[in-house]
Amino acid sequence: MDAKSYHMTPDEFRRWGYALVDWIAGYQERIESFPVLSQAAPGEMYGALPASPPAQGEPFDAILADVERIILPGITHWQSPNFFAFFPANASGPAILGDLLSSGLGVQGMLWATSPACTELETLMLDWLVEMLDLPGAFHSSSAGGGVIQDSASSAALCALLAARERATNLASNRQGCDGKLLAYTSSQAHSSIEKAVKIAGLGSANLRLIEVDETFAMRPDRLAAAIDQDRQAGLTPCFVSATVGTTSSSALDPLSEIGQVCRDRGVWLHVDAAMAGTAALCPEFRYIHHGLGFANSYCFNPHKWMFTNFDCDAFYVADRTALVNALSILPEYLRNQATQSGQVIDYRDWQISLGRRFRALKLWFVIRHYGVEGLRYHIRRHVELAQQFASWVEADGRFELVAPAPLNLVCFRHRGGDEINQRLLDVLNRSGALYLTHTRLADQFTLRMSIAQTHTELRHIEAAWAQIRTAAATLEH
Amino acid sequence: MDAKSYHMTPDEFRRWGYALVDWIAGYQERIESFPVLSQAAPGEMYGALPASPPAQGEPFDAILADVERIILPGITHWQSPNFFAFFPANASGPAILGDLLSSGLGVQGMLWATSPACTELETLMLDWLVEMLDLPGAFHSSSAGGGVIQDSASSAALCALLAARERATNLASNRQGCDGKLLAYTSSQAHSSIEKAVKIAGLGSANLRLIEVDETFAMRPDRLAAAIDQDRQAGLTPCFVSATVGTTSSSALDPLSEIGQVCRDRGVWLHVDAAMAGTAALCPEFRYIHHGLGFANSYCFNPHKWMFTNFDCDAFYVADRTALVNALSILPEYLRNQATQSGQVIDYRDWQISLGRRFRALKLWFVIRHYGVEGLRYHIRRHVELAQQFASWVEADGRFELVAPAPLNLVCFRHRGGDEINQRLLDVLNRSGALYLTHTRLADQFTLRMSIAQTHTELRHIEAAWAQIRTAAATLEH
Numbered sequence: 001m002d003a004k005s006y007h008m009t010p011d012e013f014r015r016w017g018y019a020l021v022d023w024i025a026g027y028q029e030r031i032e033s034f035p036v037l038s039q040a041a042p043g044e045m046y047g048a049l050p051a052s053p054p055a056q057g058e059p060f061d062a063i064l065a066d067v068e069r070i071i072l073p074g075i076t077h078w079q080s081p082n083f084f085a086f087f088p089a090n091a092s093g094p095a096i097l098g099d100l101l102s103s104g105l106g107v108q109g110m111l112w113a114t115s116p117a118c119t120e121l122e123t124l125m126l127d128w129l130v131e132m133l134d135l136p137g138a139f140h141s142s143s144a145g146g147g148v149i150q151d152s153a154s155s156a157a158l159c160a161l162l163a164a165r166e167r168a169t170n171l172a173s174n175r176q177g178c179d180g181k182l183l184a185y186t187s188s189q190a191h192s193s194i195e196k197a198v199k200i201a202g203l204g205s206a207n208l209r210l211i212e213v214d215e216t217f218a219m220r221p222d223r224l225a226a227a228i229d230q231d232r233q234a235g236l237t238p239c240f241v242s243a244t245v246g247t248t249s250s251s252a253l254d255p256l257s258e259i260g261q262v263c264r265d266r267g268v269w270l271h272v273d274a275a276m277a278g279t280a281a282l283c284p285e286f287r288y289i290h291h292g293l294g295f296a297n298s299y300c301f302n303p304h305k306w307m308f309t310n311f312d313c314d315a316f317y318v319a320d321r322t323a324l325v326n327a328l329s330i331l332p333e334y335l336r337n338q339a340t341q342s343g344q345v346i347d348y349r350d351w352q353i354s355l356g357r358r359f360r361a362l363k364l365w366f367v368i369r370h371y372g373v374e375g376l377r378y379h380i381r382r383h384v385e386l387a388q389q390f391a392s393w394v395e396a397d398g399r400f401e402l403v404a405p406a407p408l409n410l411v412c413f414r415h416r417g418g419d420e421i422n423q424r425l426l427d428v429l430n431r432s433g434a435l436y437l438t439h440t441r442l443a444d445q446f447t448l449r450m451s452i453a454q455t456h457t458e459l460r461h462i463e464a465a466w467a468q469i470r471t472a473a474a475t476l477e478h
Numbered sequence: 479m480d481a482k483s484y485h486m487t488p489d490e491f492r493r494w495g496y497a498l499v500d501w502i503a504g505y506q507e508r509i510e511s512f513p514v515l516s517q518a519a520p521g522e523m524y525g526a527l528p529a530s531p532p533a534q535g536e537p538f539d540a541i542l543a544d545v546e547r548i549i550l551p552g553i554t555h556w557q558s559p560n561f562f563a564f565f566p567a568n569a570s571g572p573a574i575l576g577d578l579l580s581s582g583l584g585v586q587g588m589l590w591a592t593s594p595a596c597t598e599l600e601t602l603m604l605d606w607l608v609e610m611l612d613l614p615g616a617f618h619s620s621s622a623g624g625g626v627i628q629d630s631a632s633s634a635a636l637c638a639l640l641a642a643r644e645r646a647t648n649l650a651s652n653r654q655g656c657d658g659k660l661l662a663y664t665s666s667q668a669h670s671s672i673e674k675a676v677k678i679a680g681l682g683s684a685n686l687r688l689i690e691v692d693e694t695f696a697m698r699p700d701r702l703a704a705a706i707d708q709d710r711q712a713g714l715t716p717c718f719v720s721a722t723v724g725t726t727s728s729s730a731l732d733p734l735s736e737i738g739q740v741c742r743d744r745g746v747w748l749h750v751d752a753a754m755a756g757t758a759a760l761c762p763e764f765r766y767i768h769h770g771l772g773f774a775n776s777y778c779f780n781p782h783k784w785m786f787t788n789f790d791c792d793a794f795y796v797a798d799r800t801a802l803v804n805a806l807s808i809l810p811e812y813l814r815n816q817a818t819q820s821g822q823v824i825d826y827r828d829w830q831i832s833l834g835r836r837f838r839a840l841k842l843w844f845v846i847r848h849y850g851v852e853g854l855r856y857h858i859r860r861h862v863e864l865a866q867q868f869a870s871w872v873e874a875d876g877r878f879e880l881v882a883p884a885p886l887n888l889v890c891f892r893h894r895g896g897d898e899i900n901q902r903l904l905d906v907l908n909r910s911g912a913l914y915l916t917h918t919r920l921a922d923q924f925t926l927r928m929s930i931a932q933t934h935t936e937l938r939h940i941e942a943a944w945a946q947i948r949t950a951a952a953t954l955e956h
Contacts, residue, residue, distance in 0.1 A: 006848075006849050006850075006852075006853030006856060006857065007570065007571070007933065007934070008570065008571030008572055008848065009571075010503040010504070010506045010507050011503070012571065013499070013502070013503045013506070013571040013574075013575075014499055014500060014503045016571070016575055017495075017496075017499030017502070017503070017574075017575060017578075018495075018496055018499060020575050020578055020579060020582075021491070021492055021495030021496060021499060021578075022492060023579075023582075024491070024495070024578070024579070024582035025488035025489070025491045025492045025495070026488070027582060027583070028488045028491070029488050037591070038591075038593065038594050038595070040594045040595070042590070042594070042817065042820070042822040042823045043598070043822075044594070044598075045594060045595045045598040045599060045602075046598040046599075046601060046602050049599070049602055051602075051605070052606065052609055053606040053609065053610055053846050053847075053850075053851055054846070054847055054850045054851070055850055055851050055852055056850040056852055056853075057847070057848050057849050057850035057852070057853050058847045058848070058850070060572070060575075060848065062847075063572075063843070063844060063847050063848070067579065070595070071595045071599065071840075072595075073595075074593065074594040074595025074596075074598065074599075075583060075585060075593050075595055075596075076585060076591065076592050076593045076594070077585075078583075078584050078585045078586055078592075078593070079583070079584045086586075086592070086812070089584060089585075089586050089834075090584075091581065091584035092485065092486065093485070093486030093487075093490065093491040093494070094486055094538070094541075095581070096491075096578070096581040096582055096584075097491075097494060097495060097498050097538075099577070099578075099581040100495075100498055100499075100502070100574070100577075100578050100581065101498060101501075101502070101545065103569065103573070103574040103577040103578065103788050104498075104501075104502030104505060104574055105505070105553060105556075105557070106556050106557045106567060106569035106574075106788050106789070107553060107554060107555075107556045107557075107567075108556055108564075108567050108789065112520070113515070113516075113554065114554050114556075114564070115516065115552065115553050115554045115556070116516050116518045116520070116522070116523060116552040116554070117516070117518070117523045117548070117549045117550075117551075117552025117553055118552075118553075120521070120522075120523040120524040120552065121523060121524075121527070121549065121552075123524060124523075124524050124527055124529075127529070128530065128531040131530055131531065132531055151629060151832055151834070152832040152833060152834045154831065154832040154833050154834070155831060155832055158678075158831065162677075162678060173677075173680065173682065174677045174682065174683060175682050175683055175684050176658055176682040176684055176685075177656050177657075177658040177659075177660065177680055177681045177682030177684075177685055178655050178656040178657075178658070178680035178682075179655075179656075179657070179658055180654055180655040180656070180657055182655065191810075192808040192809075192810040192813075192833070193808075193832075193833055195808060196806070196808050196831075196833075199640075199651075199652045199805075200636075200640060200678065200679065200806075200831065201678065201679070201680055202651065202655055202656035202679055202680015202681065203655045203680065204651065204652065204653050204654040204655030204656075205652060205653055206653050206654055206655075207654075207655055248810075248812055249811075249812055304834075310581050310584050311584070311586065311834055311836055312834065312836065327677075328674070328678075330670040330671075330673060330674050331670075332669075332670040332726075333727075333917070333918050333919045334564070334726055334727055334916060334917070334918040334927070335670075336917075337916075338905075339520065342520070344520040344521075345520045353632065353633060353636065353674075353678065353831065354629055354630040354632040354633055354671075355630060355632050355670070355671055355674075356567075356629070356630045356632070356782075356789055356790065358789055358790060362549075365541070366541060368531050368532070369531075369532055369535070369536045369540075369541050370484075370486065370535050370536070370538065370541070371484050371535050372484075372531075372532045372533055372534040372535035372536070373531055373532070373533050374484075374533055374534055374535070375484030375534075375535050378484060379483075379484070427816075438812060438815075439811070439812070439814075440811050440812040441811045449812070455485065456485070
């Protein structure tokens with residue numbers, strides 16, 4: 001420590017930076033030795049640290065020692081190859097380093113002028129992804145639309161809803177507020193973030209219609225059309241439909257072409273949420289999941305789920321950026337500048353909820369260049385293969401059953417013995433620390449979810465998980 | 479690169495991690511050699527990189543070379559000691575390393591169970607800050623309230639507004655939507671994020687009353703009281719007041735005690751936005767800025783502005799966490815878990831807009847432990863002293879004048895020669911690359927803002943800036 005200034009000098013930064021890089025590399029090497037789900041008790045970490053801040057600065061190695069001693073036991077290891085819970089949040093070396101560079105530069109990307117490279121690299125990366133996933137040309141920055149990085153699919157859905165709300169009301173909602181007559185639609189299987197967005201945006205959860213699904217848990221377009229028509233006849237204002245490509249519960253694929261036609265015929269904004277599954281479109285053989293995406297007014301998927309790019313990095317696209325910017329634009333005097341006035345640049349502050357923004361395109365750039373399209377495809381294919389293999393084992397075992405189609409990397413299954421044994425199975429497996437699974441309810445049945453997409457998950461991890469599941473089930477059956 | 483898997487191995491991560499740490503340390507050492515405001519032209523960075531992603535992976539040193547060659551000229555150097563624009567976003571070595579650890583662990587903190595340490599360290603850090611800034615006890619987690627890290631003061635204001643909206647309507651807005659009768663209040667000098675939040679939340683910008691300010695640009699409590707009373711008599715529903723401690727334009731301090739009494743008497747939610755200035759309360763002699771904060775229902779300040787913690791890190795507090803959680807809570811089946819059901823833990827997903835969240839408490843923990851309260855106070859005092867020194871030079875020079883009080887680290891000043899010369903002065907200075915200033919309008923006058931709070935800004939940088947300003951002005955006067 002520089003005694004005079006308290007600051008960490010560049011040389012100290014080198015020393016402790018190396019130490020932390022070593023710690024992270026070592027963490028990657030020993031990650032399988034930890035229980036996947038933290039075994040900590042409520043209050044354990046809070047209680048193990050001083051209740052008050054230190055008056056004087058402490059040496060950096062003391063902090064690192066506490067990371068090992070106090071923080072690590074309180075970590076649920078999302079990067080473990082035995083993490084099969086929720087959804088993936090698969091990180092990678094190049095992503096971590098891209099984020100490190102972002103922290104090191106410490107720039108704000110709210111305006112083009114506040115760091116032109118931050119805006120332009122982001123635009124370019126979002127354009128690269130259009131090509132990589134073969135997304136509609138309307139999402140490319142050379143068209144009337146374009147892309148932006150959001151922190152999450154929740155925020156993307158909220159931004160899409162706001163753009164839809166303002167389009168439907170000619171900006172009257174922004175000026176006069178909502179009137180209780182605006183309606184939104186999504187399937188009964190959609191992510192909770194849609195309901196949250198509908199509440200936040202002032203539409204009200206009673207004005208969100210949860211459309212019935214078919215036997216694959218996909219939205220029924222006929223029911224959507226009927227609901228919109230009925231609401232409009234009642235004098236209400238349908239403004240927003242959110243379809244899902246790969247639902248959180250079961251990876252269900254809403255039929256975009258049919259839904260898109262319903263929306264287009266009725267002038268309703270179509271948002272498509274492909275948070276996890278979208279990444280699959282890197283591979284031509286999985287691009288069918290986006291069939292009909294040309295109807296979408298907005299779309300998002302999360303490289304921070306399945307594309308080796310650490311959180312936060314949601315790729316959000318609109319087919320008409322004017323609708324989005326109209327909904328979210330602000331320009332106080334202290335943000336005015338020549339570049340903005342020229343109209344030649346993008347100011348991403350008008351594409352999101354917050355004003356401030358980090359340089360998140362760096363990690364995406366590092367990941368894409370490190371892996372190349374080839375490397376990314378390789379891993380997506382491998383994950384899908386592993387999931388299909390797991391599904392085949394479930395099918396071949398008479399004690400278990402698949403509960404939903406498994407088109408990609410998520411397998412929903414259950415023991416045939418009823419809800420209670422499945423709940424106990426989940427508890428026993430997670431307490432073991434050997435793996436981490438979570439559950440959902442499908443067709444009113446307690447269902448186990450095996451989500452396969454961690455960076456370092458290999459066949460041996462899937463085999464071990466399946467062995468654990470069978471052994472635990474055998475014990476519980478008696 | 480591991481030829482078989484495409485992944486970066488732990489050893490490769492060590493190698494390139496060291497290289498990047500070196501690059502960042504070197505960047506810190508040579509940062510004064512770059513023009514502070516990027517001189518890049520629109521499209522320059524986008525055009526310098528390939529329009530399509532690479533099919534095959536590339537070596538990491540090729541990426542680093544492009545950082546140097548293409549990204550760096552497109553950077554506006556927020557970490558330069560000659561950056562005096564907008565507001566500070568001062569980073570530091572320990573903050574960068576805390577963020578690196580967060581990326582390396584790669585956990586999701588949406589639920590307590592998804593990484594207990596992520597939630598508990600965050601709660602503890604927010605409690606530490608209550609003590610460090612001597613904030614009201616109601617904001618401590620041991621009370622009915624508590625704190626959470628938001629990405630920005632914009633998001634904090636939106637969350638506060640939603641909590642206020644739902645408290646005022648008994649959750650009816652969440653269910654039925656807004657009715658166009660809910661009203662919000664802030665001063666005419668408040669940050670644009672308040673208007674943005676009012677639009678997003680469905681109240682409508684026409685239902686935001688911009689209350690008149692006094693000669694120090696602080697909100698007039700009598701005008702606030704009159705506006706609320708008049709609106710209530712008209713049958714409308716005043717629900718939210720946002721007061722500012724240190725406005726963006728001029729660092730004006732709204733009188734919290736008087737405003738607080740107005741709000742309490744009328745049952746209206748008081749939010750206090752101290753985004754930049756709040757950090758000053760680390761020093762007892764500046765705590766007067768929070769006088770009356772006990773009236774506040776919610777409060778935020780940004781360690782990512784003036785407390786050496788890189789973006790994003792806004793500390794947001796509520797005096798009653800139930801009001802916040804009621805407004806934002808969701809609990810779909812796939813997020814249910816025993817810890818949540820027990821009621822013994824905090825699930826921060828219900829304290830924010832998004833579901834997902836990073837482990838942002840680590841950087842705060844690293845910063846506070848590295849500097850100690852003593853080190854942080856030292857720097858805050860130093861920044862205020864430098865600003866006061868600068869203000870005294872302005873006052874002593876007959877060609878210039880102060881346009882607003884400068885209680886802390888922001889000095890608003892102008893050349894007495896009128897708007898045009900000030901605009902030209904700004905352009906000449908920023909084009910020089912030697913420093914970066916931005917402007918605002920105060921009392922309808924074009925005003926220059928000198929914001930002094932970068933990590934490595936010293937007296938010599940302020941002296942050089944003032945010399946540049948005087949020289950440029952002398953040239954323009956002729």
